[in-house]
Amino acid sequence: MDTEARLRAALRAAAAPARDPGFALAVIRAAEAGRYKKEAARSVLRAGGVAAAAAALAALGLDWAAGNxxxxxxxxxxxxxxxxxxxxxxxxxxxxxxxxxx
Amino acid sequence: MTPHDEARLIAAARKGDSRAYAALVDAHQQAVRGFLRRFNGVWADADDIAQEAFVTAWAKLNRFEGRSSFRSWVSGIGFRLARDARRARGRAGARDAAWLQTQEVAENEASIEDRIALERAMAELPDEQRAAVALCLGEGFSHAEAAAILKLPLGTVKSHVTRGREKLLRALETSDGH
The missing domain is CATH 1.20.5 (Single alpha-helices involved in coiled-coils or other helix-helix interfaces)
Incomplete structure (x- = not known):
């Protein structure tokens, strides 16, 4: 076998993956886990923002009530x-x- | 898979259809994983990067304009992820001969010495040259597709493939002499 043919054979042999039915499932699971994490982080941020706004309003209201x-x-x-x-x-x-x- | 089928699956996946996206992943996983294994050298890492590339591609599917094939687009995402990972890890970590023990292909197709010599020579190639060789010689992508994936001019890709091939041939000849 000449060097050219050996290179072709080695390239073909090395790293050729078999079709893995579990791979697509792993991708979908990872994507859904990522989405869930993002959604959870967003809802925590949203709740935190609402709580901070409510606290600020309450503080302002109490301050105003003390004066009036x-x-x-x-x-x-x-x-x-x-x-x-x-x-x-x-x-x-x-x-x-x-x-x-x- | 015909381009029409692929377009239909992409449209469904954009709307969040996970079955459609799983079908796309299934159709292109071998090409993307094969390219990343050749580029990265460490199979387990390459498969993880391929998975990350497909996950990223789904998240960014609305940005896919269809100027290249879906396979090329995901390979491009995978290439950038793998290149960043290699830079973070350092070149020395890329070498791993253990993969040869877990061959998934016929043993008599190429000798173990040739595969080791090829793996070593591939690891020595500069990143873009190795990627061009892995795409065009390893996975059968056209030069134009490789240029789109690597975001390089067509002439540069052709030159990378030619020079990379010469280096790999030299490495096989040298290993033959030992």
Whole structure:
């Protein structure tokens, strides 16, 4: 066998992988694991951002409330009144729907 | 696999169809793994890099414009990953004769001495030359495909293949003399 033929044979022999049915499965699993990790990291970051924003707002609100107790009291009462009104309206509309169905 | 089938599978994989992507991986794994094994020298590492290349390719599938074949595109991703890994590891670590013990092909096709001589000579080639030789002589990619994969001019790839082949032939002749 001449050197050219030996080179061709050696190139053909070395490193020729057999078709591995497990390889595609390993790729899909690795890709899905990577996606899951990314999603988890994103949701942690999102939750952290929301928590930080909420804490900042709460701190600002408390600071403002300490300086304006009367206005804060009025605000709390107004919010409570508004919530009661909304609750009452929803309750009444639910009752009305039940009555109309009959 | 026809180009039409491949385009259909790529479109489905872009939408997240894992079965379609598995079919693409299955169709091209031998070429990509073969190239990376020849380029890297360490089979287990090369297979890990091939896996990473296919995973990266799926994540970036929306960027695949179809100017080259899917096989060439994944091979390019694998080449860059393998080159970075080799640089991080150092050249000395690339040599590993143990792979010859776990041949998956017919033993009488090439002598063990020739395969060792080839492996050593391949490890001595510069990265781009070794990649060009592995693609064109090892896996049967065209010079144009290799140029697209390696992001090199066509003339440079042709020259790498010619010079690399000469070095490999010389290495086999030298090993013959011992």
């Amino acid at each position: 107790p009367a206005a804060f009291q009025n605000g709390v009462l107004s919010a409570a009144g508004l919530i009661s009104l909304v609750g009452l309206a929803r309750l009444m509309s639910a009752r009305a729907r039940v009555l109309l169905k009959r």
